[in-house]
Amino acid sequence: xxxxxxxxxxxxxxxxxxxxxxxxxxxxxxxxxxxxxxxxxxxxxxxxxxxxxxxxxxxxxxxxxxxxxxxxxxxxxxxxxxxxxxxxxxxxxxxxxxxxxxxxxxxxxxxxxxxxxxxxxxxxxxxxxxxxxxxxxxxxxxxxxxxxxxxxxxxxxxxxxxxxxxxxxxxxxxxxxxxxxxxxxxxxxxxxxxxxxxxxxxxxxxxxxxxxxxxxxxxxxxxxxxxxxxxxxxxxxxxxxxxxxxxxxxxxxxxxxxxxxxxxxxxxxxxxxxxxxxxxxxxxxxxxxxxxxxxxxxxxxxxxxxxxxxxxxxxxxxxxxxxxxxxxxxxxxxxxxxxxxxxxxxxxxxxxxxx
Amino acid sequence: xxxxxxxxxxxxxxxxxxxxxxxxxxxxxxxxxxxxxxxxxxxxxxxxxxxxxxxxxxxxxxxxxxxxxxxxxxxxxxxxxxxxxxxxxxxxxxxxxxxxxxxxxxxxxxxxxxxxxxxxxxxxxxxxxxxxxxxxxxxxxxxxxxxxxxxxxxxxxxxxxxxxxxxxxxxxxxxxxxxxxxxxxxxxxxxxxxxxxxxxxxxxxxxxxxxxxxxxxxxxxxxxxxxxxxxxxxxxxxxxxxxxxxxxxxxxxxxxxxxxxxxxxxxxxxxxxxxxxxxxxxxxxxxxxxxxxxxxxxxxxxxxxxxxxxxxxxxxxxxxxxxxxxxxxxxxxxxxxxxxxxxxxxxxxxxxxxxxxxxxxxxxxxxxxxxxxxxxxxxxxxxxxxxxxxxxxxxxxxxxxxxxxxxxxxxxxxxxxx
Numbered sequence: 001x002x003x004x005x006x007x008x009x010x011x012x013x014x015x016x017x018x019x020x021x022x023x024x025x026x027x028x029x030x031x032x033x034x035x036x037x038x039x040x041x042x043x044x045x046x047x048x049x050x051x052x053x054x055x056x057x058x059x060x061x062x063x064x065x066x067x068x069x070x071x072x073x074x075x076x077x078x079x080x081x082x083x084x085x086x087x088x089x090x091x092x093x094x095x096x097x098x099x100x101x102x103x104x105x106x107x108x109x110x111x112x113x114x115x116x117x118x119x120x121x122x123x124x125x126x127x128x129x130x131x132x133x134x135x136x137x138x139x140x141x142x143x144x145x146x147x148x149x150x151x152x153x154x155x156x157x158x159x160x161x162x163x164x165x166x167x168x169x170x171x172x173x174x175x176x177x178x179x180x181x182x183x184x185x186x187x188x189x190x191x192x193x194x195x196x197x198x199x200x201x202x203x204x205x206x207x208x209x210x211x212x213x214x215x216x217x218x219x220x221x222x223x224x225x226x227x228x229x230x231x232x233x234x235x236x237x238x239x240x241x242x243x244x245x246x247x248x249x250x251x252x253x254x255x256x257x258x259x260x261x262x263x264x265x266x267x268x269x270x271x272x273x274x275x276x277x278x279x280x281x282x283x284x285x286x287x288x289x290x291x292x293x294x295x296x297x298x299x300x301x302x303x304x305x306x307x308x309x310x311x312x313x314x315x316x317x318x319x320x321x322x323x324x325x326x327x328x329x330x331x332x333x334x335x336x337x338x339x340x341x342x343x344x345x346x347x348x349x350x351x352x353x354x355x
Numbered sequence: 356x357x358x359x360x361x362x363x364x365x366x367x368x369x370x371x372x373x374x375x376x377x378x379x380x381x382x383x384x385x386x387x388x389x390x391x392x393x394x395x396x397x398x399x400x401x402x403x404x405x406x407x408x409x410x411x412x413x414x415x416x417x418x419x420x421x422x423x424x425x426x427x428x429x430x431x432x433x434x435x436x437x438x439x440x441x442x443x444x445x446x447x448x449x450x451x452x453x454x455x456x457x458x459x460x461x462x463x464x465x466x467x468x469x470x471x472x473x474x475x476x477x478x479x480x481x482x483x484x485x486x487x488x489x490x491x492x493x494x495x496x497x498x499x500x501x502x503x504x505x506x507x508x509x510x511x512x513x514x515x516x517x518x519x520x521x522x523x524x525x526x527x528x529x530x531x532x533x534x535x536x537x538x539x540x541x542x543x544x545x546x547x548x549x550x551x552x553x554x555x556x557x558x559x560x561x562x563x564x565x566x567x568x569x570x571x572x573x574x575x576x577x578x579x580x581x582x583x584x585x586x587x588x589x590x591x592x593x594x595x596x597x598x599x600x601x602x603x604x605x606x607x608x609x610x611x612x613x614x615x616x617x618x619x620x621x622x623x624x625x626x627x628x629x630x631x632x633x634x635x636x637x638x639x640x641x642x643x644x645x646x647x648x649x650x651x652x653x654x655x656x657x658x659x660x661x662x663x664x665x666x667x668x669x670x671x672x673x674x675x676x677x678x679x680x681x682x683x684x685x686x687x688x689x690x691x692x693x694x695x696x697x698x699x700x701x702x703x704x705x706x707x708x709x710x711x712x713x714x715x716x717x718x719x720x721x722x723x724x725x726x727x728x729x730x731x732x733x734x735x736x737x738x739x740x741x742x743x744x745x746x747x748x749x750x751x752x753x754x755x756x757x758x759x760x761x762x763x764x765x766x767x768x769x770x771x772x773x
Contacts, residue, residue, distance in 0.1 A: 081447060081483075164588055172614070216592050217609055241608045242565070242635050277773025285766040292758055296751040304740070304747035312743070334741035 002294060006287030010280055017276045021246055021269060025235040028248040028265040031174055036140065039166045040129040044142030046085070047159040048127070050075065051146050060090055060098070060155060061148045069104050076101040084165035087136045090146075092155040093122040102136055103193060109135075114190050117255035118156065121145055125153045130255040134160060137191045137198070138182050138211060138261065163212045171214045175268065177245075179219040180252070181208035181228055182261040208261060222247050223264045230262060237269065244269040305336045313339065313346055320346070325353040440513045443581060446485030446540065450583045453516045454481040456590035457570055457630035459610060460547070462602040465568070465634065467556045468700040471524060472568050475549045476630075479593060481541065484514060488540035498535040498543075506534040506544075515544065516582050517575040521627070526550040556701045561708055562641030563772045565608075571629040573617055584626040586612050594630055604640045608633035638772070645699070648691055649712045650764060655684030656716075656723030657757050663731060665746045674731035681724045688716045708771040712764055719760050726752060 050056055050072065059068035068090065079085035080102070088101040095112040112119045117128045121143045129142040139160030146155050167178040187199060187209055203210045206225040213219040221240040227249065235248045246269045252261035309330070316327045328350070329343040444451060458477040465472040493499070501509040510532070531547035554568055574582045586594075594610045601607065610632045616624040659680040664671045692713050696703040702710065729735045736745035 078448065082452075168587075212588055214588075214591065215609070215611065216588070217595060241633075242606075243608075274773050278770045281766050281769045281773060285762060288762045289759060292755045296755050299751055300744060300747045304744035308743035308747065309741075330741065334743075 002287055002290040006283055006290070009283050013276060013279050013283065017272055020272055021237075024246055024267055024269070024272075025248050028176060028246075028267060029233060029250060031170060031176070032178075032248075032250055032263055032265060035166055035170060036131075039140045039161055040142060042142075043140055043159045043161045044127060044129045044144065046079070047088075047142045047144045047157050050088070050159070051144050051157040057146060057148070060146055060157075063092075063098070065099050065107070068099055069101070072099075072101055073104075084162040085159065086139045086162040087134060087141075087158070087160040089134075089158045089160075090155060091118060091122065091158065093153065095119050095122050095156075098155060100136075106135075106193075111135075117141070118143055118158065120255070121156045122153070128255065131252055131260065132160065132254060133182065133186050133190045133260055135191060135193045136160070137187070137194045138163070138180070140166065167212060167214050170265070177213075177215045177218055177222070177266040179213035179216075179223060179264040180211045180261060181205055181223070181264065182211045182252075183207060183259075184209045186260055187211075211261070218245075219264065219266070222266050223249070228262055228264075231259065244273045306339070309335055309339050310342075313342055316346060316350075320350055320353055323353070325350045440484070440486050441511075443514055443577070444482070444484035444486060444540075447483050450579060450581050451482055451516070452583050452585050453518070453574075454586055454590050455479065455518070455572065455584050455628045456586060456593040456612075457610065458593060459568075459596040459600060459630075459632050461597065462568070462600055462607070462632075462634075463549075465554070465566070465602055465605060467558070467566065468698075470554055470556045470701065471551050472554050473549070473551045474568070474570075475547065476570055477545055477547045478518075478570075478572070479543065479545045479590070480516060480518065481543045481590075482516065483539075483541050485540040487513060487536050487542060489536075489538055491538045494538065498537045501534040501536075503532065506532040509534050509536075510544070513542065515542075516584075517577065518572045518584065519575050520550075520552070521571045521573050522553040522569060524551040524553055558699075558701045558707045559705065560771045561699075561702050562636055562638040562645070565633055565635050566605075567631040567633050569629050569631040571627065573627040574625050577625075578619065578623045579616060579626050582626060584628040585614060586628060596632055602634060604637055605634040606637060608635060645695055645709060646712075646768070648695075649709070649716065650761075652684065652688050652691055652716055653712075653719055653760055653764060655687060656681055656719045657760070659684070659723045660726055660753055660756060663749075665749045667742065669734060669737070670731050672731070674727050677731060678724065678727045681720055681727060684723075685717075685720050688713065688720065708767050711767045715760065715763055715767070719756070722756065 053071070055071050056068065059071055072088070076085065076088050079088075086102070090098040091111070092098045094110075095115055095118040096110050097107045100106055111134075115132065115134070117130055117132055120126075121128050122145065125145045125147075127142070127144040130140075132139060132141045134141070139162065141158055141160040143156050143158040145153055146157055148154050163180045167180065170176045170178045184199065184204065184207055187194065198211065199209060205223060206228040208228055210216070210219065210223075218240060222238055222245055227236065227247070230249045231251060233248070233250045235246065237244060237246050239245070245266045248265045248267075250263040250265070251259045252263055254260045313329065316329060319327055329346050332340055332343055335343050443449075456479040458479070459474055460477055461475040463473040463475070489499075491497075513536075527549040529549070531545075533545045535543040537543070552568070552570060554566060556566060558564055572584065574584055591612055594612055596607055596610055610630055612628060612630050614626070614628045617627050619625055659677040662672060662680070663677060695709060699709070730745070730749060734745070736748050740748075
């Protein structure tokens with residue numbers, strides 16, 4: 001019974017741990033979603049602020065590239081250095097690059113074939129936000145339409161934020177290690193401006209490239225080729241350098257809901273696992289104490305108070321039958337109530353035999 | 356009660372043997388103070404840059420290439436320019452973001468008793484100073500490089516962040532330094548130092564414990580309004596342990612960076628970044644010198660119980676004979692604790708597996724002495740419940756006490772390992 005109780009207790013503890021870890025995975029997904037949303041908002045707000053500046057609008061509407069660059073160049077530098085701005089670009093309808101602040105010398109290319117979000121902004125004249133893969137690489141982008149003084153649509157402005165500040169924030173605020181994996185084929189096809197250090201064999205994980213990681217060495221062990229090919233949010237646990245980690249993979253979708261990559265978040269589960277291990281050991285020890293002490297009590301009561309005195313009396317009866325009346329019973333008080341009568345009868349028989 | 360002289364001498368001999376054995380084990384523990392040191396005696400001396408060439412071990416891909424090249428003789432700026440360049444660079448606004456990264460080249464020793472470790476660590480700093488920008492044509496390699504004395508000299512003429520370690524105890528005077536200045540004004544310095552650092556030892560899970568060897572740097576003089584220490588993906592990748600590094604008795608883990616601020620006067624805050632390398636103790640190093648004697652000493656009080664035998668008249672061996680074993684065991688445990696705590700100072704205080712096992716030892720000794728006094732000397736169970744209950748109670752103690760004692764000691768170890 002004690003073993004059963006201990007077993008049930010262990011099961012309950014394991015169940016509690018599983019629930020706690022499931023909550024942790026859910027928390028990771030929620031944190032990622034909210035942080036991503038906040039970053040998209042940030043990109044959108046900045047894009048709106050810049051596109052609303054009269055000098056910027058005027059230069060863009062006049063299609064004066066040099067003046068536009070002059071107006072926005074310093075702003076871009078500051079934002080890029082301090083706030084993780086990765087790319088900023090003006091487009092003319094339906095989605096032709098007019099000026100890339102991150103690469104001013106390159107313009108005039110039509111992006112409508114691979115930038116559905118951009119195409120939609122210029123077609124519907126509404127702002128959009130989301131993850132996008134551009135010539136300069138993947139970014140969290142916000143695109144706003146630009147209008148002239150007569151409220152005629154003249155183009156759009158896009159701001160793309162890097163993933164790294166967002167993931168670093170996740171690490172700093174929540175202690176989560178994080179990585180972003182982007183489809184290698186898409187990167188090769190679209191992000192032609194990316195540096196050669198991004199598309200390296202060391203960063204290849206399955207069909208993806210590890211684009212950014214808060215702890216590359218750790219993430220290399222946590223997310224392997226066989227793990228990363230997910231189409232739904234999935235989680236698993238893995239031990240790296242003696243530390244158990246809970247890994248949550250979340251598919252990354254672009255504006256058209258096409259999967260373009262995977263987010264990986266990892267949480268150190270060593271504290272909960274250690275607590276579970278300790279709990280199991282203490283429960284097992286408590287069970288051992290329970291079994292031993294209960295067995296001891298039963299043995300002492302049954303054998304000490306009943307069986308052993310009974311055996312001793314039985315031996316004396318045997319001796320009496322052989323004619324040996326020299327062995328007296330133990331003092332009557334030393335027997336339990338049930339044996340006192342038997343001991344008294346033995347004494348009467350022994351006295352009769354002695355006569 | 357009739358004594359049997361041949362048997363009564365046995366406990367004395369056994370207790371004497373146990374005492375002798377435990378003292379020998381205790382004395383044997385003293386040399387283990389030196390664990391956690393590097394295998395080779397040559398590498399114990401603090402090695403400077405000469406014996407650990409920066410270019411050969413720095414994690415940067417271009418480092419070997421750099422080592423092969425000659426020092427760059429960059430044109431010296433004028434005095435006025437130097438004075439101007441030595442002030443804080445505000446070309447990109449304030450605060451100046453200084454990116455920092457660490458590379459653990461070699462671990463020489465971890466003295467967990469003193470709470471210190473010795474290591475050769477490379478520290479890389481990167482910041483931007485637009486005043487140092489120059490035309491790309493001036494440097495075909497893409498940067499101007501200064502090494503050794505030239506680097507020291509160049510650093511006196513430009514602004515550099517005043518970063519200092521907060522937990523460094525001793526440092527070798529030899530320092531390897533390299534400075535690179537890029538055409539866009541980016542500055543990169545790498546400094547290699549052999550030093551001893553303070554480390555907080557947490558022995559609660561000894562011998563399954565994990566220690567964090569931390570190198571903690573803070574910006575002096577400049578508050579977070581002026582200078583901020585930070586790191587990016589590239590710095591995280593650079594921060595790691597050398598592949599061939601090792602530390603005897605420990606398994607090396609990963610390096611992690613963390614940033615923070617230190618409060619100062621009047622609301623000032625100072626930026627800090629720490630690199631911590633975690634190391635896991637190899638549990639086998641503690642089994643022979645600590646846990647075998649501890650578990651063995653648990654048997655002493657049990658012997659005081661096992662050596663006796665219940666008879667119709669009471670017990671075969673008199674109480675004082677077996678009390679001697681318990682008292683001898685008490686002194687053995689005291690001697691053992693003295694020896695272990697002398698060698699492993701970090702486990703002397705606080706709650707850990709060793710202190711728990713010592714507690715269990717003392718408790719088992721107390722229980723065995725209680726059995727000797729209650730059963731053998733005053734015969735309380737017999738007086739209260741009769742000889743049959745006494746007999747069964749004694750038999751129960753004979754098997755239950757070892758099971759519970761050993762079960763508890765195993766539980767202590769498993770809890771530490773969990």
